[in-house]
Amino acid sequence: xxxxxxxxxxxxxxxxxxxxxxxxxxxxxxxxxxxxxxxxxxxxxxxxxxxxxxxxxxxxxxxxxxxxxxxxxxxxxxxxxxxxxxxxxxxxxxxxxxxxxxxxxxxxxxxxxxxxxxxxxxxxxxxxxxxxxxxxxxxxxxxxxxxxxxxxxxxxxxxxxxxxxxxxxxxxxxxxxxxxxxxxxxxxxxxxxxxxxxxxxxxxxxxxxxxxxxxxxxxxxxxxxxxxxxxxxxxxxxxxxxxxxxxxxxxxxxxxxxxxxxxxxxxxxxxxxxxxxxxxxxxxxxxxxxxxxxxxxxxxxxxxxxxxxxxxxxxxxxxxxxxxxxxxxxxxxxxxxxxxxxxxxxxxxxxxxxxxxxxxxxxxxxxxxxxxxxx
Numbered sequence: 001x002x003x004x005x006x007x008x009x010x011x012x013x014x015x016x017x018x019x020x021x022x023x024x025x026x027x028x029x030x031x032x033x034x035x036x037x038x039x040x041x042x043x044x045x046x047x048x049x050x051x052x053x054x055x056x057x058x059x060x061x062x063x064x065x066x067x068x069x070x071x072x073x074x075x076x077x078x079x080x081x082x083x084x085x086x087x088x089x090x091x092x093x094x095x096x097x098x099x100x101x102x103x104x105x106x107x108x109x110x111x112x113x114x115x116x117x118x119x120x121x122x123x124x125x126x127x128x129x130x131x132x133x134x135x136x137x138x139x140x141x142x143x144x145x146x147x148x149x150x151x152x153x154x155x156x157x158x159x160x161x162x163x164x165x166x167x168x169x170x171x172x173x174x175x176x177x178x179x180x181x182x183x184x185x186x187x188x189x190x191x192x193x194x195x196x197x198x199x200x201x202x203x204x205x206x207x208x209x210x211x212x213x214x215x216x217x218x219x220x221x222x223x224x225x226x227x228x229x230x231x232x233x234x235x236x237x238x239x240x241x242x243x244x245x246x247x248x249x250x251x252x253x254x255x256x257x258x259x260x261x262x263x264x265x266x267x268x269x270x271x272x273x274x275x276x277x278x279x280x281x282x283x284x285x286x287x288x289x290x291x292x293x294x295x296x297x298x299x300x301x302x303x304x305x306x307x308x309x310x311x312x313x314x315x316x317x318x319x320x321x322x323x324x325x326x327x328x329x330x331x332x333x334x335x336x337x338x339x340x341x342x343x344x345x346x347x348x349x350x351x352x353x354x355x356x357x358x359x360x361x362x363x364x365x366x367x368x369x370x371x372x373x374x375x
Contacts, residue, residue: 009228013147013235015242018167022147022231026220028174029060029135033068036133039169042104044071046096048119049110050079053137056180061110061135072108073099077115081267084118084153086162092122106131106169112138112185113145113273117160120151124166134168138181139189139223140274142173143230148238148248154267158334159259165243173231175224186216187311188274191281193226196233198281198302199250202352204229205305212309249356253346254280257369260331261315264323271318278311279318279372287360287368288347298351315372325370329362 008025023035037043045065049058054076065072075095077083096107107130109119116134123132136146152163178186190212197205208226215222234251241248258273258280265271285299303313312318332343339358343365347357 009224009231011228011231011235013167014239015167020167020169020171022171022173022235024142024173024175024224024228024231026174026176026224028172029057029177030064032061032135032172033064033066033070035172036106036108036170037068037070039131039133040070040106041131042102042106043069044104045073045106045108046099046101047072047074047108047110048077048092048115048122049074050077050083050112050115052079053111053115057137057177058110061108075099077118079114080269081114081154081262081273084114084267085155086153089118089122089153092118093126096122096126101127101130103127103130106133108133108135109146109168110135110137111141112136113141116141116146117151117163118153120149120166120168121153121163124151124164129166131169132166134171136171136173137177139178139186139227140192141189142175142178142227143189144192144234144251146171146173147231147234149242158263158331159267161334167242171231173227175220175227178223179218183216183310184272187309188272190216190309191274191278191306191311193230194302194306195251195253195277195281196230198348198351199253199346199354200352201233202350205351209305212305216309246356249344250346250354253348253354254278254282254284256280256332256335256343256345257283259335260328261318263331264327265318275312275318278306279313279315282306282313283315283368283372284346285348286372287345287364288349290364290368291347291360294348294350298348301351314375315369316375319373323373325366325373328369329366332365333362 011022107123109116123130134146136142149165149167152160155161237248258276261276288294289296
């Protein structure tokens with residue numbers, strides 16, 4: 001796959017009868033109608049989006065649907081991670097039912113990871129299951145959350161604790177939609193891109209070191225390549241392990257720490273998911289080094305690269321005086337990846353060589369967190 005190839009990428013996530021395509025290219029939003037029309041049982045859709053996306057590019061999607069003869073109705077949710085809760089979910093389902101949907105109605109999740117998660121979960125549970133399409137508009141959603149069928153909402157106990165695996169019928173990622181994003185949002189998505197190299201491809205991590213700045217600065221060819229690579233990698237993991245019973249768990253590198261940080265930050269804007277993942281990956285390498293699994297030099301290389309593009313790598317820099325090791329560990333033990341009371345970490349032997357670990361102790365994790373809160 002060449003980073004200079006301007007043709008739209010058409011990838012397939014192979015899941016038997018539930019297989020679907022992932023389309024990646026520039027300007028795809030304007031042709032959405034023609035791409036989704038063959039998938040519709042009935043020429044009607046409900047678009048679920050947020051206020052920010054509504055202001056920037058909803059008109060392009062709506063025009064494309066109208067030109068294809070597809071009737072549409074739009075529901076607009078508040079932006080931000082705090083929208084992923086029961087009150088907003090209940091309101092959304094009520095609005096869907098009030099709109100007169102039936103089982104032939106296709107939902108369109110049009111936005112970032114929050115919209116994809118809550119709209120996908122609404123599709124999974126409303127009328128015992130509706131078809132839906134993912135049109136991710138953030139880098140993080142394009143490279144991660146829109147692919148693979150994970151849907152859900154957050155609770156006070158932790159992130160994504162209520163949800164379902166519900167695969168979309170299509171993922172359509174328009175690289176041009178990223179142009180209006182704030183730099184901070186691009187950086188948050190970039191953390192998930194780097195994660196793929198850290199998991200099992202040291203050559204791709206080296207590519208990130210060489211091209212990360214260009215990606216963040218707006219180079220569309222570089223962005224298109226990174227999105228295509230990330231989606232290809234994730235599709236391969238999901239095809240092999242759809243419901244995260246084994247290999248797909250590797251995609252959670254850094255997330256056991258990251259979800260605890262997000263919970264402690266109460267899902268507010270001071271810590272975006274991708275920022276938490278960046279810090280979480282650094283902590284995962286620190287824990288790996290503490291256990292004698294990998295060299296401290298590898299962790300330092302990871303930190304250096306993330307910091308060089310502008311991502312946070314220091315827990316102390318985002319924490320306030322109320323954050324304690326005990327509180328963070330408390331969040332971690334409520335994580336959905338806990339098995340028989342034991343935390344599950346993705347740890348590293350080196351960059352590009354990770355594995356699923358059930359043996360790391362809470363004491364070791366607490367020690368890493370304690371050091372990180374001080375420096």
